[in-house]
Amino acid sequence: MRRRVWLTLGAVVLGGGGVVTYAAASPSGGPEAAGQDRRPVEVYDLALQGSAADERKLPRTETEQFSLVGVSWTGALKPLEGTAQVRTRSLETGAWGAWHDLELDAAPAEKPEAGMRGASHPLWVGPSDGVEARVAREDGTTAALPKGLEVNLVDPGVVTEAETRMSAPEPAAFVADESPSPSPEPTAPPSTVPQPPVTSRADWGADESKSPDPSEYNADVKAVFVHHTDGANDYDCAESASLVRGIYAYHTEVNEWNDVGYNFLVDKCGTVFEGRKGGIDRPVLGAHTYGFNRESAGIAVLGEYGSAAASDAALTAVARVSAWKLGQYGADPSGSVQLTAGATQKNYFGTSFTSGTAYTFKRVSAHRDGFNTQCPGDALYAQLPTVRAWAAGPVAGLKIVSLTDAAAKGSTYYTKGTPVVRWSATTPAALIKKYEVLVDGQAVAATSGAGYAKRLALATGTHTVTVRATHQSGTTTTTAPLTVVAETTAPTFTGPPTLALRTGTVNTGSVPVALRWKAADDQALRQVQLLSPATATFSAAAYLSNRTAKPGTAATWSMRAYDYAGNYRNASATYTPVILQESAAVRTGSWSARTSSGYLGGRSYSSASKGASLTWTFTGRSAAWVVSRASSSGQAYVYVDGVKAATVDLRSATTSYRQAIWTKSWSANAKHTVKIVVVGTSGRPTVTTDGLVYLR
Numbered sequence: 039m040r041r042r043v044w045l046t047l048g049a050v051v052l053g054g055g056g057v058v059t060y061a062a063a064s065p066s067g068g069p070e071a072a073g074q075d076r077r078p079v080e081v082y083d084l085a086l087q088g089s090a091a092d093e094r095k096l097p098r099t100e101t102e103q104f105s106l107v108g109v110s111w112t113g114a115l116k117p118l119e120g121t122a123q124v125r126t127r128s129l130e131t132g133a134w135g136a137w138h139d140l141e142l143d144a145a146p147a148e149k150p151e152a153g154m155r156g157a158s159h160p161l162w163v164g165p166s167d168g169v170e171a172r173v174a175r176e177d178g179t180t181a182a183l184p185k186g187l188e189v190n191l192v193d194p195g196v197v198t199e200a201e202t203r204m205s206a207p208e209p210a211a212f213v214a215d216e217s218p219s220p221s222p223e224p225t226a227p228p229s230t231v232p233q234p235p236v237t238s239r240a241d242w243g244a245d246e247s248k249s250p251d252p253s254e255y256n257a258d259v260k261a262v263f264v265h266h267t268d269g270a271n272d273y274d275c276a277e278s279a280s281l282v283r284g285i286y287a288y289h290t291e292v293n294e295w296n297d298v299g300y301n302f303l304v305d306k307c308g309t310v311f312e313g314r315k316g317g318i319d320r321p322v323l324g325a326h327t328y329g330f331n332r333e334s335a336g337i338a339v340l341g342e343y344g345s346a347a348a349s350d351a352a353l354t355a356v357a358r359v360s361a362w363k364l365g366q367y368g369a370d371p372s373g374s375v376q377l378t379a380g381a382t383q384k385n386y387f388g389t390s391f392t393s394g395t396a397y398t399f400k401r402v403s404a405h406r407d408g409f410n411t412q413c414p415g416d417a418l419y420a421q422l423p424t425v426r427a428w429a430a431g432p433v434a435g436l437k438i439v440s441l442t443d444a445a446a447k448g449s450t451y452y453t454k455g456t457p458v459v460r461w462s463a464t465t466p467a468a469l470i471k472k473y474e475v476l477v478d479g480q481a482v483a484a485t486s487g488a489g490y491a492k493r494l495a496l497a498t499g500t501h502t503v504t505v506r507a508t509h510q511s512g513t514t515t516t517t518a519p520l521t522v523v524a525e526t527t528a529p530t531f532t533g534p535p536t537l538a539l540r541t542g543t544v545n546t547g548s549v550p551v552a553l554r555w556k557a558a559d560d561q562a563l564r565q566v567q568l569l570s571p572a573t574a575t576f577s578a579a580a581y582l583s584n585r586t587a588k589p590g591t592a593a594t595w596s597m598r599a600y601d602y603a604g605n606y607r608n609a610s611a612t613y614t615p616v617i618l619q620e621s622a623a624v625r626t627g628s629w630s631a632r633t634s635s636g637y638l639g640g641r642s643y644s645s646a647s648k649g650a651s652l653t654w655t656f657t658g659r660s661a662a663w664v665v666s667r668a669s670s671s672g673q674a675y676v677y678v679d680g681v682k683a684a685t686v687d688l689r690s691a692t693t694s695y696r697q698a699i700w701t702k703s704w705s706a707n708a709k710h711t712v713k714i715v716v717v718g719t720s721g722r723p724t725v726t727t728d729g730l731v732y733l734r
Contacts, residue, residue: 077103077195079245079283081291086173086187094187096171103129103167104191106160106269106284110292112186114146114154120175120183122158127168134168141268143411145299145328148380153294156184159413160192160288162269162281162340190292194280197243224255226319229365231510234358234468236302236318237311242279246315248290249297253316254323256332258367260375262360263327264422265338265405266414271306271346278305281340282313289325299325300338302359308351310359313338319366329381329391330399330408335363343415353421354466357428360402361469361510364429372430373401377408386410402426428469431509435464438505438517445602447562452602453496455524460491461505461517471508476516477501496524529559529599534611537595538703539662539733540584544638544696548586549615549662549731556581557599557607569596569608589615589731616658618730623652627716636695638664638728645725646672648718657709658732662698666726669693672719676700679710685717688725696728707734 082102086094086109109122122140127133140158147154171189175181239246267285286298293299300313301324313336316322326336337359339352348356361371369375377399379391386406391397402425405413427434440460444453451457459475470487475494478501483492487510494503502519509515535555542550557566563578571593574583587593596610620643627650629643643652663676663686671688686700704710710732716725 077193079195079197079243079287080104080193081287082191082193083292084169084189084191086171086189091182092175094173094183096169096189098127098134098168098170100127100168101166101191102193103165104169104193105165105280106162106192106194106288107166107169108158108160108190108192108288108292109140109142109171109173110155110157110186110188110190111184113156113184114150114293116156116184118142118156118158118173118184119179119181120173122171122173124161124163124169124171124189126163126166126170129165129167134170135163138163141412143409143413145326145405145409145411147293147295147325148328148331151294155186155292155294157190157288157293159268160190160285160292162267162273162284164270164273164277190288192284192287192292194283194287195243197279197283224320226317227366229362230368230512231358231361231365233319233362234310234355237279237309239312239315242282242311244283244286244315248287249315251296253297253314255316256321256323256334258333259321259335259363260333260367260369260401261330261335261377261399262363262371262402263330263334263336263405263408264356264402264414264418264425265300265326265336266343266348266418267303267338267340268342269340271341271343273306273340275305275307275309278307278309278311278340281305282311285338295325297325299336301326301335302337303340304337304352304355304359305340306349306352308349308355310355327405327408329379329383329393330377332380333377336405339414339418343418344412345415345417347417348421350466353425354428354468357425357466358468360425361429364401365511369401370430371401372426374398375401384410386412400426402429428465431465431469431511432513432515433463433465433470433507433509434515435462436505436507436515436517437462438503438520441503441520441522443604444522445564445604447564447602449521450562451520451522452562452604453522453524454526454603454605455496455498456493457496457522458491458493459503459505459520462490463507465507465509469510471510471512474506474508476504476506481506496522498524498526523561523603525561525601525603526605527560527601528605528607529557529563529601530607531597531599531609532556532558534609535595535597536611537587537613537660537733539615539660539698539701539731541662541698541701542584543694544617544662544664544698544728544731546617546639547588549589549617550698551585551587551613551615551733553583553585553595554581555597555609557597559599559601559605562602564600564602567598567600569598570594570610587613587615587733589617591615613733615731615733616656618654618656618732620652620727620729623654623714623730626651632726634695637666638696642666642726642728644727645716646718646723648716648723650716651713652727653711653713654730654732655709655711656730656732656734657707658734659705659707660701660703660733661710661712662701662731663712663714664728664731665697665699666695666728667693667697667699670722670724672722672725673717674725675715675717677711677713677715678702680713689722698731
């Protein structure tokens, strides 16, 4: 099945002007045209050169197109104690890449047959047309390198749909009486979980002529061993079928196995590929974990995961396949099992195994747990607890992330009755059977494992809301409950908002006012908003806001109270501030007019005569006396509707103008008089007034 190549020596002129020899490789049957639309899978073998006991090399060699490369040698059980490195030339760019180390700890066949070879893991390099290699024995060892060292190149070819239909047998062709199995009639028991989608051998383009031997079967599947295939992780997932074809060809034509070693292969996008033939639902004997193939299945993730973690999509696929295969035999993917060693050896951690003796393994284990290899890499090995948890259940990380069309006060949510509950989980959706939303313990809505939100219809009252997730294994997880109050009663105002004049600086364009209100709710008041003549938002506890109003203009003060459920009610009232100049007052005693840009309206009245007075009459609900203040200002009496209301001292350390120094408010509009009388304070008798402001 393997195609031999012949080598012709030539030369390559390097960019720096140097010249090196090279070998051009062509298959004995004649070269294939690179890049043609249809190409069969081909394997090319190039012998490493040199006679030294510690090193073999292959100079830069132009070759037919290939995408996968490895190194092999005579003797299936003969280890290569040393290093093997390759570099390749890109078919697309013509550039030589960096050196890559090949993993040399690939598992051998448990029952070596004549012609089987030892081999490195194959390395996916993408379309290439040149190779260079070097193999060296480990420092400090005296054993010679193995014989028959070759560089093996695999071109996965291009397989058309018609070709796959012609080359692939129907699943019914895998019949029990063709298999020299320990279980003469291997069954396909139903699993406790659904079967994930699997790309068949026909669909990825398996050339079944490369594995003519009948399948062998185990009695069951007690464990799953996880592998990686080595090679770059930057492959396009559209190339995954080519990778699988390349590995299949490498295992059958380089290792000389009767089929691909793995039972399943998974790419970084989560696509699962059928590996060794014989029926994906049957306990097919694989060649993936030396010493423990007889009671297990092997799943290989395409790529190299020494430092780079596998994608969530790949982990999800491994978890689904593991749960399905183990579920066929009632095994918990998170548990452990006794496996009987089929060979005497050590694993990666130095644990010794003796053939025929039982040892404890996790149901989902790594290649390195059973064999002395780095596979599946440190990063993927560290992710296996996640794979086990996803495969076994229950759903992890389940929580409600939001309740929209509702608002929370403390730990209680309030809604009008139709909130949207949203949730999340760390277990992938593909492993989740369904979600249910429970109200007061009863399921009221359900979604598939891909769901994440549902709108509810709640009756008026207090409820508990939870989300329950059912893993494909049947185990359930429920979120912590939310307390949700459904109510439609709007908040109330005890009356319209009220406006009153307050102390502060008065201008012809604005006067200081105080806005007051009182709102309440039967459940939980959330906030109050001022809608006009300006906008503002206040807390539920607020009842007062100092603001300004434009004099001479009627303005509607509109407010809205919200509860936490979103119900609201409006209240409004209209007010007009009016400025009365001092000239509008009835005067007694001596007053003199003063002009200045600092005065309200540009002028004021001033008096130092004891008993001099100014009286304003108006109809309104609030009043404010406006004055100028200085260190020499005196005192004045204020009379309201003929009754003395206050003694006001205008003295101030700093000079200021247009100050509303005294205010008075009433519950409703009415006719009032305000009278100002000069006290005639000793040493500072002068009183200067800017006028009166009232609010109606």
